[in-house]
Amino acid sequence: MEQQQTNSSGGVAEADEKLEKIQLAIQQFKMIxxxxxPVLHEIQDIYGYLPEPVLKVVSTELNLPMSEIYGVASFYHFFSLTPKGEHVIHVCMGTACYIKGAQTVLDRLSTELNVAVQGTTEDNKFTLEATRCLGACGLAPVMTIGEKVHGRLVPNNVPKILNEYK
Incomplete structure (x- = not known):
């Protein structure tokens, strides 16, 4: 029982520390x-996404309606309102990649990871996303995992590539 209390208070301390960082960011940018x-960027950096309870704090502190905050957060692709996995996989579905078989690669990833496109695995290890263009048409079909680019893909490449990240 005592172990749970230690872990629980550690979690609370971590949450308080994160909220303190958000409060500092709000104070730093409040008059600008x-x-x-920039406050949303700070939240995204700290949490990995934009949690609603934190956005409510931002709403109060910056005197902005939640609708405006959600409008900005949902407009820019680099903000996420849901948690992402440790490794984010982007599969290019632009014309060149699509023509060269990106859909079959995406389908294989979905099957191997047991997750829907735009979803995150149960263990929070991977998030699978389809994107419009990654700007690497010469490597079509292409995907990125984090900053690493994987090109000239075929579905049978998927298990080996995923093993690098497990």
């Missing part, structure tokens, strides 16, 4: 026009 975007 357009403060919302």
């Amino acid at each position: 026009k357009g403060a919302l975007i």
